[in-house]
Amino acid sequence: MKTKKWLDKFGCIVEGTPGELLNGQVNPAEVLGLIEKYGVVLFRGFNASVENFKDFGDSFPVRFGPYGGGARHRPNITPDGTVFGASTGTHYICLHGEMYHHKNPPDLLWFHCELPSLEGGKTTLADGEEFTNELSPRLRALFEENRVKYNFVTPKEVWKASKPDLSAIELLEAIKGTPESDLISVLPDESLSYEYVTSVFSSRNEKAYVNMVANCLQDNHKYATAGRPPVVFENDNVIGPEVIEELFAVERRIIEEIVWETGDFAILDNHRMMHGRSAFSGPRKVCSRISYGLET
Ligand SMILES: [Fe+2]
16 A cells, blocks of 8 residues: 655545555555544545445445435435435535534545536645644633534424424434434424534544534524524523634634545544535535444
């Protein structure tokens, strides 16, 4: 397996030739070691198809899951739902930890590029530990002393569309025992409220600023319900514009990019790295997977 350092701060590139992926020359255990050390690994030169990308991922001792919890639709690329399209739209998406507004975010995030856009459409990256170090002492202390609360409301007509035969109470009963069921409650109008309080620093790596705060507020128009912001401080204080402004300033200072080439794919540590996307125009085909755990 031929590897080289990628960026100054993080990242590693595994270089290969077409077909090399399929004959066992790239060792999953070795790749997992690289992800742990470098945060993100980019595979270049393998000319991987979506099928190659899926088969390679399936050879890892991890569990792949479907996408859940986003504000935008993600079309399934494979029938099993473990390979899905990028967030729809062509807009800029600020840095975030994937599904970090949920209790159990994935451990690894996988991307594959079938068709890079001609203009923009880079996957952006930043190291959460560097992000923490770039926060002003004031904001860092504010976040260290105050957890944040994500709150999403799913209107009755939305959840009823997929579960027409259940009442809200029956639906709660049906999901009882799942890791997030205790975070969901029924509102008087039978909307479902999901409320999750957590630190902005990863519970798996407390030195790393990894969360969905800026992303949720950027997407306010999609997430907000009943005029409430989708994320506030635990004590219900609003996360003010000066905080958001500083977060975007840090992002601009430390951001790096994956400039995709056809057949590239990448795997990143979702508890250390944050990712996003630059705006683009024209066609672009980038798909992703999320995985949990390490079955050893
Ligand atoms: Fe994402």
